Amino acid sequence: MSESFVSRQDYMRHCIEQDTQMMLHPIDNMMNFYFEFKVDILLNTSLAKNSCQVKYSFVYKDFDLYESYNDVISDSQDPKDDDATPLLKATFNYKNKPTLDRIDNNKAHTKANVLPCCLYCNKYASNRDKIEARLMIQLRRFALKYGLIMIISDQQVYKLCGRDHTGGISYVTHRENIAGETKINKFKYDKYSNSVHSFDLPHMMNHVYSLDFNSLYASVMSSEQHQSIPYMNHRLYMPGYLLERIDNDQQRMRNINFNEYRFSSDEQIIDKHVQLFITEVKAHIHEDYINDQIDLPVIWRNLTISTNGQDIGKYTYKQLIDNEMQHDIQERKLTMLSSTLGQFMSFSNYYLW
Numbered sequence: 001m002s003e004s005f006v007s008r009q010d011y012m013r014h015c016i017e018q019d020t021q022m023m024l025h026p027i028d029n030m031m032n033f034y035f036e037f038k039v040d041i042l043l044n045t046s047l048a049k050n051s052c053q054v055k056y057s058f059v060y061k062d063f064d065l066y067e068s069y070n071d072v073i074s075d076s077q078d079p080k081d082d083d084a085t086p087l088l089k090a091t092f093n094y095k096n097k098p099t100l101d102r103i104d105n106n107k108a109h110t111k112a113n114v115l116p117c118c119l120y121c122n123k124y125a126s127n128r129d130k131i132e133a134r135l136m137i138q139l140r141r142f143a144l145k146y147g148l149i150m151i152i153s154d155q156q157v158y159k160l161c162g163r164d165h166t167g168g169i170s171y172v173t174h175r176e177n178i179a180g181e182t183k184i185n186k187f188k189y190d191k192y193s194n195s196v197h198s199f200d201l202p203h204m205m206n207h208v209y210s211l212d213f214n215s216l217y218a219s220v221m222s223s224e225q226h227q228s229i230p231y232m233n234h235r236l237y238m239p240g241y242l243l244e245r246i247d248n249d250q251q252r253m254r255n256i257n258f259n260e261y262r263f264s265s266d267e268q269i270i271d272k273h274v275q276l277f278i279t280e281v282k283a284h285i286h287e288d289y290i291n292d293q294i295d296l297p298v299i300w301r302n303l304t305i306s307t308n309g310q311d312i313g314k315y316t317y318k319q320l321i322d323n324e325m326q327h328d329i330q331e332r333k334l335t336m337l338s339s340t341l342g343q344f345m346s347f348s349n350y351y352l353w
Contacts, residue, residue: 059148065134069141092118101125143241150241157245161278164301164346179206187294191287196294231353232274233265239276253279257352277349284339297336301345305333 005011034041034050037057044050092098101117102109105127117125125133143150152158176182183200190197225234246253261273285293307327309317320327 063142069145147240160346189290231262232270278346280344280346282340297338299337303335
């Protein structure tokens with residue numbers, strides 16, 4: 001025990017204080033950093049949430065409650081009414097339809113108690129405070145003008161996007177892969193017996209490849225040009241907000257999917273004519289081409305499967321039994337498929353292009 005401390009209790013108190021100070025200084029620095037962006041980390045304990053708030057503080061730093069962002073509301077047809085809504089001074093047209101907003105919501109619709117107002121503003125403002133309504137409507141128009149990310153308000157689209165999401169991706173052809181020792185393994189599909197055979201080549205493995213988020217997630221490489229991306233001036237784009245949902249117009253869906261401008265290198269043409277999309281399709285790989293894709297099938301989905309001999313095959317089923325692992329139960333597995341099994345599954349535009 002050091003001579004600087006009279007008792008063990010004093011020594012322990014000193015150690016605890018040192019441990020605490022190590023944490024307090026970084027926390028103080030974080031508080032000072034986030035305070036510059038008006039983020040209170042005592043109320044927001046999630047670092048991810050704080051980082052998101054800092055990001056949006058940069059994005060919306062030029063936002064002005066009384067600025068006009070009405071150029072995002074446009075229509076190719078002539079305006080239906082040249083008067084402007086008094087709430088945000090937006091011109092009425094076929095896309096920005098006019099309605100009548102009551103000045104005093106406690107009174108009936110009379111000529112003296114109404115003012116012209118666009119449909120969206122009237123529906124959103126309702127009987128809310130006018131300044132609060134202006135703030136939320138202006139934030140929406142600011143986001144529309146500058147292509148900022150907005151939440152999905154359409155429940156059907158929200159469910160469509162979430163239904164076929166996959167989690168972590170793992171693909172292993174051997175339990176052990178060692179460069180210079182493990183032989184290269186191949187799969188081969190026999191369409192006559194409708195079976196897949198696994199066999200080793202005489203060649204040794206020199207490299208092990210790994211698909212990580214850098215190559216799979218568009219958000220990581222968004223806006224960075226790369227020659228391996230043939231679309232949209234060699235960039236991956238992230239969607240900002242929902243334009244519309246198309247349900248029954250198959251010809252229009254095909255036109256969007258096979259848009260010839262997707263190969264353009266002109267940013268203005270891309271911004272004007274190319275849309276990102278998610279669509280539901282039934283898909284399959286023809287049996288004559290399965291062997292071209294068999295090492296890395298293109299349809300990846302989380303599926304609930306039964307770990308019985310009929311579904312997972314005799315070999316895998318025997319491995320479960322021999323290693324005293326659970327079997328004959330329902331499990332959620334990331335599965336690579338050669339078809340959507342006759343079901344509609346959702347795919348993004350980059351997947352289908």
